[in-house]
Amino acid sequence: MKRHLLPIHLLRSVTSEMAAEEFMQILVDAEYSLRLVALRAVLDTVRDTALDTPLAEVDEAWDLLVRVETAAPEVARRVLAYPYVGTWARSVLRRLRGAATADGPPPPGAAVPLWAEVGYLHALAASAAAQAGLAFGIRVPAVHGAVSLPTLGLVRLPGAAPATKVANVLAQAATAQVTGLPGRVEVDFGEAVVPLPTALADEARSWRPVRHVRVIEGGVALAVTVEDLDPYRLLAGRTEPQPLGAAESAHWRELLAQAWRLLVAVDGEAARTMARVLGAITPLPYAERFNLRSASSADAFGSLLASAPDDPAQLAAVLVHEFQHSKLGAVMHLARLHEAGSDRLLYAPWRNDPRPLAGVLQGIYAFAGVTWFWRAHRHRAGTKRERRLAEFEFALWRAQTTGTVASLRGNPDLTPLGKWFVSRIGRWLAPWTAEPLPSPIEWAAGLAATEHRTGWRLYHLRPAAEVVERLAAAWHAGTAASLPAAGPPLVEPARDPARLETRAVLLRYRLADPATFAQFVAEPHRAVAAVDGADAADVLLAAGRFDEARRIHTARARAAPAQRDAWLGLTLCLYGQDPAPGTVDAAARTALLRHAEVVRAVARRVADAGRPAPDPVLLAAWLAS
Template identity: 45%
Template sequence: MTADPPLLGTSGGPAVIRHQLAERAFDAIATGVGDGTSVRALFATERSQRRVLLRAVLDAARPRPDAHGPLVAVDEVWDLLVRAERSDPAETARVLYQPQTGIWATHVLRRIRNLVYDDAPLWADVGYLHAMAAAAAIRCGLRFRLCVPLRQGAAMLPTLGYARLPVRDAWETVEVAVTARGAVRCTSRSGTTVDIRRPLDLDTDDSAGWTPCTVLHARAGRGALSVVLDDIDPYRHILRPSRPARLTPAALRRWETMLTQAWSLLVTEHPEQARGLSTGLSVLVPLARAERFRPRSASSGDAFGSLLLSEPDDAVQLAATLVHELQHAKLGALMHLFDLYENDSRNLFYAPWRDDPRPLGGLLQGVYAFFGVTRFWRRQRQVAAGSRSVLAHFEFALWRQQVAHTLRGLLAAPELTGLGRRFLDGVAIVLAGWLTEPVPGNVAQRAAAAAMNHRAGWRIRHLCPPADAVEALARAWAAKVAVSGPVPPSDMRPDPAARLLDTRSALTRLWLADRDAFRELQRCDGVGRRVSGATAADLAYVSADYPSARQLYLSDLADSPDRPDAWVGLGLTAQAVGHKLVAQAVLTRPELVLAVSRAVAARTGRRPHPWDLADWLGGCLRGQGADAL
């Protein structure tokens, strides 16, 4: 890989670079092999993307007086960046190409174009460029003086740390200067100073008022991983700038331990993914602890190399999450180079890993991410033992099924370009082999039920059946006559309040992995306070106490006839006990069952019995199946 061209002066633009990706590299990325080489190639393109964004900010901010405020003009800052790069290109690159730069640049451009609102003055956001220039100059050993934003008492020097100074106003400036002895002095408008004696030593907090960045190191065999655990940079989060939120020492130790263990697992058992992560991952942004088996993670195409994630349950979960987000990063970089689908598509699709409908681009990202997750669990089930092995079999069986279901629909989408179809064909070829691999019978059944649970839960919340078909069925029910003939497909009407579609899947994971914890959950009062969205009926269903589950779901529907989760739970219970007609109706067209129940109540003044209605509708729908998602 050739060296990056230098940034140009204030009157020029970024140098023209033509990136190419060999056909075999494109195909390797699709099939998930050769990750180290492919990520290095993609990272080179992301550096070019970052330079273009930097130049766009410069051009957009230059004519705006409110983009400068009390700070010097952006042209002067650009000149300092050019000076730093000429002195030490590698150290300057560490600042310019950090993932937070991409989030910051896109945020500033959206603000200037009035696409987002922020209560901070525009100059405070634009001034992150000044902070980057100061950090680059410090890294290069240059002498300089420059004012940078002081955001609510914190002056960030990207990749180094932040100084804390008392403030009169939420938005002020602080002067950063390098002393004759090479130390850094930050001086507020009130004259308060913070001296940073060793700014490049990220492992030592040696100055009052100075908090260095945290870097975690992990090593296993010949593989090494070093990442910034970023809890301080204002642009570490995707949606909006954030204040520093330092981890406690205990939380930091847990992250260090988890990362060390996860990296050892990846290097030992998943070496291709480890090579990709060592090249493409540079920043972890910690989020608050999530519920067990419900980790939260996110990444952005604007921030290649950065990953936001909640504190994991264990090292295996962390390793799986790292693989998941690496897939997102690779595909995001690839889509900066190639059009895999037409951008004018406004259609929304079912995504088996989300509560909400997704656009085509998001669905493509999800397929590729969970393709990588499936690969991870395929290997993990071969090396895990005991309950961990059972859980790995479950994850493999579930995600190969969900990816295959979604992939079939994606490959039929007319919006795909030729390259997009070629990319997904590569995924499909590998996945086809995995679909034939055996999984223990009981685990396979639970994975199939989990897939059906999510699909039915999504349908009942986001689809609406035709009103005339609903009324016809309600009249027929009231008249006690049978109905035959196909029911037209439902229309999508997204429900923005839909959430917690994974509740029964989370309980299933707990049942498979930690039976003692599950039984403790059964003994406690208020299961919904422990596992959001869970009910006593769900516990009975997951533990295979189907008579109790049926009665409890019916009781829930007697109290709240429109509860989507109770309707779907009733259908799953019917499927488990072999009542095909009830399962047919509730699991393939749950939105229709609920709509007819409401229509019957409106017509007769009382709700029909859920089981009886579903049994009757199952007969009406016999052989029809669900319309495609």
Template identity: 40%
Template structure:
């Protein structure tokens, strides 16, 4: 359904009109690629989605009090005036990511599906901050009141002002414009106390660095937090965009059409960037301060893939909701629902495509890792019964694109590292999240104790939640560090946990090729304290030595671990136990 752009009041709606996506952009989207035309189609659909969301909010809040702010209808009257003066700028503002996040959050507050510590009138009153931004952009004279949060009034897409004398967390302040002079809570725009949103600029792209808007975090509101590293974001963005435009100009043009804001977050541990996006906030990327331009470019690609698929799923149904099934996600520590896996494979297809063009040892590692892991995840959900025909087509298209890449030549040491990281994550994940049948565990333990043949049980995995004590990517981070800077080895050997959170000496021994030392230390850890990562590490060390027990430890570690515990742990030799399953173990999946 499309809303009549000439009458932006949410009650003024045309008869339903379906959006149409041309065949070529539609096929591009299903295949994981996406040119500017496809993004334009998605933006048009998101405009309707956004206006329908706003209409739903106004309808739901029609009888709710908004004092000390004006009524919501007064805000829409101002929006109408602004739209009539400059429809292009107002339309662009309505598509600004935080407008969608706010409207979705406020609607959930009204409906009671989420709670918050702010008064409801503050959340509803954000409409007046949005319409004030629209009026400023359109050059319309006006006078209204907007919410004060934690001493700030923020106008989406423009900036914010610290309100002099504001008391308490919540309040209201006047916002006005007269003959081009804008005042926000008594602060002159572009004067002392006004903090503008900064921009990230590169040839062919210009987007906002939003560290002020209360809804920039994609969920509940949060106070403004101007970052000190804006200059570094700016420099890395320019270089990252240059990489993307050089390697994949079509994707760069598409992203320039679709992305509108980067939300900065504090820098995380090297090689462990944090990023996020939301279906409510098309065009936004939340990103921790990047390690370098290549990582920043990959993050932009990753989150833009999420943006595209989220918008695509506002138009088309890829899977039926409901169902308890959870699946292995090679990029997560936790089991994921079907919808999360679809988002993940789509995003990591884009990441794989980006790194396929990179030539550095670290870039080769990322390509080799994600081409295999994404294909594994696709195979894991291709038979999910809740997929629609369109969802299956999406999986088939991505699989067809990824499969030929599996045989492409990659720097040998990067390929070896990627294979180790993939096997490690899968084994560690299974050890945490796959629950063996207790009767089968007892049966196997008894057979082992009586020196009879021990068999692995067959059947579907039972997946359960779990809380890893450390990230399942710890050894992968060690591998990345050594590929990027072999000089890190001395510091890693001296104090691995100080360099990579959660790392231990046996992990360093493993990733540096000292399989014998790694094996001894993992065996000791298993006898003294156990732990899923130790069993996976032992499997990797045994594989490096060519030991036949490695296979079962890398494909069914949860069962060997459970039988070991049933036998009393400690004194039971983990390698001898794993070897008893070796003749019956499957090939690595």
């Protein structure tokens, strides 16, 4: 197998710009070699497992893939490099290595028996052989009356009910025979034979091909699969096909074309580099306006999952985001940026939960790319409202990413290369911090950043019990005290972390859709229905009506000191009011911004001792004295 090296001059280029096509080929080749290693691990593990299966031995499937490699190497590589083959390899290895008995019932949550999951390799071989035009025959899994042919499509037994309408999902695994001759492929379910169309990309009765989208803008082409059929298209393991309707497919095709147009306009060479990696996207259900969900996996290099976006610019930013993740995931397969076993959990302003160092490194690289996109796109936005939203995204992610880079400097778990990497990202971002933005945009971004950071502290940091006890006793006694200067609080991930961007979503409404936001202010129940976690006080806060919102949050914090959201809301009100230095409000603002979790813990301890709950502003100011 080829030995893969990571030239430092190319690594330098991808920490200071988006376009580095030569570097992409190195990563693509390395990831393909890693994929072959994963397949070898599956083969070896299956061979060592006493697997009771109605399928042929895995070596028969592998031999068919070898035939494809000999006859049509480009087909073999395209099929084996398909992102979801990596997700399958991870999933089946976990089951093979974790099952008590290989031929026993599937573990809780498994959709199919183990043999059917291993049989994805047989289906992969059939798909490759069909595309290579070979004569072949191989038995593959048929789950709920359907055969998945990865990279090709889905064959369904006529009359079979989709898995979503089947009550006993674990009992629906059978087999089918796939036979191929030059110009002809058919699937024999036993009770019916389904011939596939000569042109495998054509749709036919009982046959749904994978949908491909190819768009060209300014001579730069993007070719991606919109994957709604492959059983391993999601990160959690096997799932059933969920074919998009014709209208949904057309909508995604148009969104991708428009997003690609934006990316090429921003930087054609960077877009060309992205096209070398991005190969598949799995649509997710629509999430919420101004809050698109997306994800990717190092196992599925070159793919991403995304909920339906609000507009092409949002999708373009997500494509950049997940492209960055794919790049850095491949780099981290070749180079060590952090010490093994570095398990300390850290703050990441793009996640609601604490993250390990590897996740934070991924985040700063991904959001450096997001910041890059919004910085350029804000000058090309078509309308004033689109420009305001782009400016907000640029301001928010510029602040969040540069702040996180600064927090990682000197981290003892970084390797020398990791420290160099973080420094290079900081140098890439640095010139952008001097670029001016309208003050209302800076204010809104600052409020959104404060919401996330303070909310994260309230949910995931636990002050030392002895410190809280000492401060509560001092409050009871009426003596002076101040926030502890020594020893950071423990990171203790909450079991039910709240969403920490509710007000940020409302601010986006205010900037980009003022008419709807005005309706929210007039009728708060509309905001409650439209924005997850929102209530009337949040709408007042996002509208800048801090006095009204403060009264609500103060009353809540006093009535129920344990309520985290009340403390978060109060902190944001004081942040927004920006009280004059030397006042009680200014002192309380400082204490809550720096140590909201300590103020809340002391208030709880005072109330738990049977004393009247303290005024939250006076308590915070006292702690800051």
